[in-house]
Structure formats: structure tokens, C-alpha cells
Amino acid sequence: MSKKEDDHLLSEINALAERAEQNKPRLANISALATMLHEHFPHRSTEDIQEQMQVVWLDRGLFWE
Numbered sequence: 001m002s003k004k005e006d007d008h009l010l011s012e013i014n015a016l017a018e019r020a021e022q023n024k025p026r027l028a029n030i031s032a033l034a035t036m037l038h039e040h041f042p043h044r045s046t047e048d049i050q051e052q053m054q055v056v057w058l059d060r061g062l063f064w065e
Contacts, residue, residue: 002027008042012040028057030065033053034050
């Protein structure tokens with residue numbers, strides 16, 4: 001696990017959140033998105049990624065299913 005990998009993961013999470021903002025009021029399936037991101041960032045568990053996504057989504061006032 002490197003800081004560079006974690007920074008890249010957070011960048012991807014933020015890009016997905018931006019798309020979710022553009023698609024309001026549709027709900028994002030965070031579980032499916034976290035699973036997809038885990039395939040690209042295996043150094044973090046799906047659960048860790050999903051928790052980080054929830055933090056970002058809450059910060060942006062977004063909702064998920």
C-alpha cells in the first residue's frame with residue numbers, strides 16, 4: 001500500500017462522486033462501485049473503499065442505495 005495508490009483511489013472515488021452529482025436525483029450503487037474499484041485497487045478491501053465512498057458521498061450531499 002502506497003500513498004500514491006491511495007491518492008489515486010481517492011481521485012477515482014471523487015470522479016465517481018462528480019458523476020453521481022451530475023446524475024442527481026438517481027441513486028448510486030456504492031456497493032457495486034466499490035467492488036469495481038477494488039479490482040483496480042486490491043491493496044484496499046471492498047469494505048474500506050465503500051466506507052471511503054460513503055464519506056465522500058455524505059460530504060457532497062449525495063445518496064446511495
